[in-house]
Amino acid sequence: MRISIKTLSGGLLTAAALSLASCSDLLEVQPRSNADLTTALNTAEGLDATLNGIYDRLQSTALYGRDFLAVAEALGDNAQATNKSGRLNNENRNVAGASFVNWATSYFAINQANLLLEATPKVTSLTDTNRRNSILGQGHFLRALLYHDLMRAYAYDPGVEIAQQNRGGVPIVLTGVNNQDQLQFPARAPIADVYKQIYSDLEKSVTFFSRTSANNGNIPAYGNRAAAQLLFSRVALYNKDYNTAVRYATDAIGGTVRIVDASGYIGGWRAPRNPESLFEVQFAAPSENIGVNTSLQTTYTTLVRPGDRGTTGGFGDLVPNNAFLSDIRSESSATGFADVRAQLYELGTTGRGTAFVECTKFLGKNGVINLDNVPVLRIPEAYLNRAEAYFMLGRMTDALADLNTIRTNRGLTARTMASFTNDAALLAEILRQRRLEYAFEGHRWFDLKRRGQDVIKTIPLSPTANNLPYNDFRVLANIPVNEVSTNKNIRQNFGY
Amino acid sequence: MRKLLLGSWLLTLLFCLPVLAQDITVSGRVTSSDDGSALPGVSVQVKGTTRGTTTDASGNYRLSAPANSRLVFSYIGFLSQEVAMGSRTSLNVQLQNNAQELGEVVVTGYGGTINRREFTGASSKVTGTAIQNLPVGSFDKALAGRAAGVQITSANGVPGGAIQVRIRGIGSISAGSDPLYVVDGVQLNSTNNSSFTSSNPLAFLNPNDIESIEILKDAAAASIYGSQAANGVVLVTTKRGKSGKTQVSLNYYTGVDEPIKRLDVLNTQEWIALRTQARINAGQAADVARATVLSTLRQPTTLTDAEVAALPTYDWQKEAYRNGRTNNYELSLNGGNEKTKFFVSGSYYTQSANVINVGFKRGTLNTTLTHAINSKLTLEQTLKMSAIQARGQQGSPNGGSFLGSSAFSSSLMLPSVPIYNPDGTFFGTPALGGTPGILNQNIIQVSTLNDITSNINQFVGGLSLNYKPIEGLNIRPFVSLDYRAIKGRYFTDPRTADAFVVRGRLQDQFNQNINFLTNITANYNKTFGGRHDVSALLGAEYRSDRNEFTNSNITNVPTPDFRYGSAAALPQSIGGGWTGYSKASVFGNVKYNYGRKYDVSVIARLDGSSRFGANNRFGFFPSVSGAWLVSEEDFLKGNRVLNELKFRASYGTTGNDQIGSLFGLANFPSLGLVSAGFDYNGAAGFAPSQLGNPDLKWETNVTTNLGMDFGFFGNRLTGSVDVFDRTSRDVLLGVNLPFTSGFTAISRNSGSVQNRGLEIELNTVNVQSGDFKWKSSFNITFIRNKVVKLIDGITPLANPDSAITINYNDFYGVARTAIQGRPLLANYTTEYAGVNPANGRPMFYDFAGNITYTPVTPRDLRYLGSEQPLFYGGFQNSISYKGLTLDALFQYDYGRRSFNNQTSFLAELAGRDFNAIRSVYDRRWQQPGDITDVPRPINGNAETRGISSLGGSRTLEDASYLRLKQITLSYDVPGTIGRKIAASKARVYVQAQNLLTWTNWTSYDPEFLNFGSGNSGVVPNSRSITAGINLTF
DSSP: OHHHHHHHHHHHHHHHHHHHHTTTHOOOOOSEEEEEEETTTHHHHHHHHHHHHHHHTTTTTTTTTTTHHHHHHHSSEEEEEOOOSSSHHHHHOOOTTTTOOOOOHHHHHHHHHHHHHHGGGTTTTTOOHHHHHHHEEEHHHHHOOOOHHHHHHHHTTTTOOOOOGGGOOOOOOSSOOOSSGOOOOOOOOOOHHHHHHHHHHHHHHHHHTTTTOOOOOOTTTTTHHHHHHHHHHHHHTTOHHHHHHHHHHHHHHTSSOOOOOHHHHHHHHSSSSSSSSEEEEOOOOOOOOOOOTTTTTHHHSOSSSSOOOTTTOOOEEEEEEEEHHHHHTTTETTTTOOOOGGGGGGEOOOOTTTOOOESSSOTTTSSSSTTTOOEEEEEEEHHHHHHHHHHHTTTTTHHHHHHHHHHTTTTTTOGGGSSSHHHHHHHHHHHHHHHTTTTTTTOOHHHHHHHTTBBSSOOOOOSEEEOOOSGGGEEEEEEOOOHHOOOTTTTOOOOO | OHHHHHHHHHHHHHHHHHHTEEEEEEEEEEETTTTBBBTOOEEEEEETOOEEEEOTTSEEEEEEEETOOOOEEEEEEOOEEEEEOOOOOOEEEEOOSSSSTOOEEEETTTTTTEEEEGGOOOOOEGGGGGGOOOOOOOEEEHTTTTTTTTEESSSHHHOOOOEEEESSSSSOOOSOOEEEEEEEEEEEEOOOOOOOSSOOTTTSGGGGGGGEEEOOSHHHGGGGGGGOOTOOOOEEEEOOOOSSEEEEEEEEEEEEEEEEEOOOOHHHHHHHHHHHHHHHTTTTTTHHHHHHHHHHHHTTTTOOOOHHHHEEEEEEEEHBBOOEEEEEEEEEEEOOOOSSSEEEEEEEEEESSBTTTTTTEEEEEEEEEEEEESSSEEEEEEEEEEEEEOOOOOOOOOOHHHHHHHHHHHTTSOOOSBBBOOOOOOOOOOGTTSSSSSSSSSSSHHHHHHHHEEEEEEEEEEEEEOOOOTTTTEEEEEEEEEEEEEEEEEEEOTTTTTHHHHTTTEEEEEEEEEEEEEEEEEEEEEEEETTEEEEEEEEEEEEEEEEEEEEEEEOOOSSSOOGGGGGOOOEEEEEEEEEEEEEEEEEEEEEETTTTTEEEEEEEEEEETTTTGGGGGEEEEEEEEEEEEGGGTTTTTTTEOOOOOOOOEEEEEEEEEEOTTTTTTTTTSSOEEEEEOOBBBBBBEEEEEEEEOOOOEEEEEEEEEEEEEETTTTTTTTEEEEEEEEEEEEEEEEEEGGGGGOOOOEEEEEEEEEEEEEEEEEEEEEEEEEEEEEEEEEEEEEEEEEEEOOOHHHHHOOSOOOOOOEEOOOSSOEEEETTTTTTTSSSOOEEEEEEEETTOEEEEOTTTOOOOSSSOTTTEEEEEEEEEEEEEEEEEEEETTTTTTEEEEEEEEEOEEEHHHHHHHTTSSSSSSOOBBBBHHHHHHOOOTOSSBBOOOTTTSOOOOOBBOOOTTTTTTEOOEHHHHHHHEEEEEEEHHHHHGGGEEEEEEEEEEEEEEEEEEOOSSSSOOOSSSSSTTTOOOEEEEEEEEEEEE
């Protein structure tokens, strides 16, 4: 009997041991709604999905969903907050801490771009070189855009640093993290180094795009060669590297996308895709609708369609201030305002309180309220970048020609050199056209910042003036507390 | 082997030959006089000899004894019985219950049972009879106050709704804290997957089918379940068939569920005056303020004071909080013969809540079959099927501040707003411009028209074979399936505010869970030399649990008549997903008993789980425990005062494998993952969502338990005292990463939480004289919960505490803050200092104890208690005289402090367009010199340059309560009357639940849980009064 127990328990133990041995198989349960981070990018489809994932990040309100247009406008001198939902009040008053919050989103996207750029050359199944070069071109383009936007929000621009307040650029991370051994704790790189990196990405991007027929400016949903060139001219302008700015602006102008004349301009803003766009972030699916609280349409206007003051849509939290309106309406023609762009500003509804003149660049152009593609790079910028760069290089005639390209395509008359009292007046007009052309697209604040200019708030919300001198620490956004507390190498911006 | 067996049998035969000639084999069954249930482990002794045996799990025994000898049946807790055998070969005996406790059988899992005398661990038992016929949707709700160390909290009063069970405190920060539920050997999946109604994964089981519930609390008791045991194990055994005449039992009860209270809110005139005052206090001119308030109410601003005084007041709470109804119909059959026994029951239970249009219906079918194929092989089968239809409340299943929710908004509705138009239709529908005030909708219309339901169909079945090849050995293979399908829908009617603009919204949910388990165990018992009892259990197990779901959200239906997806025009979102995990384990238990005095038990389990990281696939969970039955020692044996005394000690580890949802990716916490949904321009995209940690593993609980069981005066007073230290190590936390890494955080086993406690259970027979009997039982549990360690490198807060804190989302999705050195679920805020008598402004204490209008965070933050109780328990009395029995259970929970999210709105005192509560209104500051704790009303709820008047700890309340949880008066109809209707047993009763409540909590109900929306808008528990009849034929 003793034997029988031994036999039995022995048998049972053997069975248990056997089952344990096969356990490693039994215990392999792989997710089906998710995929393994370390292998997800090993196929061509995985690369496509990763690329889409980066564009998806651009849709975030922290980037082109709202902030890089609306928060920039709130911080700057074009707009006033209406307090209809209370949003952007603090940003408009330049309250410390009420600024850009794209740090996390941008670095998440940069990590995706890093993983993409590392993985693409290793995917042997991707034999289509057009596709491969397109992916690499887009990856470098997106990484450059992300880094430049980080720099615009968190760091001083080259040449206008305030030495005693300067804490450098942003950390440069170029290797993807897909397991915990790759975690790094980078410090903020010098401003020049970050620009060097952005240049490098843009050079590579242009090169890869040159080797592919897959991307061109006719598909502004995705990065393309002309977009990379225009971005390069912008980055070079910020870097006070005017020759490069001229060079790439010229390249971009040589692309397929043309500036639209005054007769087509308003129609361009009513179309789902702006015909001047080299790159615009698409908002196509209903699930991508940012909605009634923080979309660009609701932020800028109470209207749901032009001229219909009977229906109230969004809040209309941020509207042009009087200084801006009088500027854009300052040149008149026989029929009214000469500047065709003034037609984009019309009186909103009283549905949520006092009616204001509101910007109607975003009106649910994709057929649904609050669903608009967001232009990131439009071709007029190439002329404006180049005009400014020419001016800085002393090439006044070339500068004037580009300025007039803008003016004449917006219903304004061409200016002669003689009409400017001095060179400064020409520059002022170039910058003024930039302000009018890109109002409510988020350029003005960054243009003031990169030129080291004070922000004159002409419509103060409180009885005391709340102008923002350039040397005020609030010109830069604060780095998230999490970053400072988790990475000892990161220095917070001055004043925070 | 066969030869050997044959040989030993022949040998035995030879030895026995002289007596064999006169012996008779007698067999029978021993049952309890309490409820006729089988008594396993009863000692059956042939008087005057050493011959004897014990009954098996079904109470059956068989032994051979000389004819005409006397058999002595003895069993702890029961009176011994001596029966003359005569020449009978079949002898069934019913033992009379002596007292309680010590004599019980402890169910230990994997088919095992042990006499409590020999049990070395800590466990509590609740018998099925104790919770019989309580009007509850799931048995866990009925356990409240009945077992030491077990805290039961209803999330709300939704019938069949969510319940939280915490055994010996909370040991996890961001991992799960739910116990493992095992019903008839089936390890349940107890995740709550119903999106639209408050649901309970245990509601599939009709509580009346339960024979007993055993709650395993320490490592010695629970570690056989290894990595699932850290939060305790609840073992449920359902009723089994009994051989003999088939018994047919009919059971019916019915009753009402009425609101325990409605809040006393202001009438129209008081509200107008208060709102006007709040506006004046904020700087508005009196006449402007009055006109503004009247126009808010859509009254002419020209109303005279007399006309204002004549405005009516409407009681919205009376419309929202209504009487619910409970009905339960049940039929069970029970019977069989020596070979085959069955128990079959069916039930239909309906209960509506005390809030409009919230309810629960359930049909169950339960069959249990045991069949002896031959003397060595027994088949055991259980099968439970249930179909539930639950109706949920507006907004969120477990409450919250949803404007359309009747439970939340009915007290806040402005009192002058009518509910119905004169023609009986709803007032203030969106088409009519909504109702005045912030709520802006007729909540009664919303609750009436919207269709929020879940259909939950569940199947739980198990099949086992007991193979007893030789004496003392039982080999038991077992397979089980726990299948659950949830079909949920949330139809928001286009006529209601939330879907007026989108013209109706339909949300659908389908969720299917398949939980398969199989194991094989071998159990061997043997006695050596008469004094050495050894038993060994060895087992191997595999479990696979898979979950799939789809959901959709579609808007725009043509008319409200169209309530299904195909009729809706605009799909908003469609989703679906899959998750699952597998476990494989081996486990064993060796028990040794010496001389019925000393017990030692060693348990070990090796658990592998797909949830654990690749570097830590297998966890090992051992425990060791011992017991000393002192009362069996010579120096105590026969003592007339102290008749039972036992000491227990245990030490061991258990694991918590509920580590899956830190980042919403249940079951794959260790993997590096990309998640979908990062789509762009109509094309699918993904992005990294979780950084892998191959070292991630279970949370380890190390539990030390010291216990004592005692019985005095012939067990007239029995009880247990346990002290324990449960230290949870490797507690899962999200360690924040710099965003430059591309990730927010990574999950690591880095924290530690400690629960130290004392549990006391006392049972007394106060009076036993003739037919009159009065019994009491009392239990109390004290727990000190403390976060011992968070993660390294956290910068302390700049306050006098230098508090080390971490913000986290708990397993159930609630955002919380953990503070090192403090209990979990802590309230950490600035302390309210009352009102400045000079101007009525609210004041707060700063870090130094000085008074300020504007406290600074984090400088002035203080720890102000926790949502965990300091102690809890129950006190039960049972008085019986002849057939009459009165049972009363008081349940208490002391020391919980929580923000009152419901009354905080009502305490705004018309700072916004909400109604206000009278108790706060009466205490409000009105003129300089008033000493009170309620600031003056002010529009916007904040004084100039002040923080919110409701800030800091002002709405932090004591949620302690004492509740007369249950009181039952029952009458066993005498057989003479019963027989007239051919019933062998008949019982009638009336019962009340939550009849009385003592609490300082100012909202509806002090029993609530936070599932992320606080405790506002919670459907309160009802006062249920039921009457029932129970007939057995």
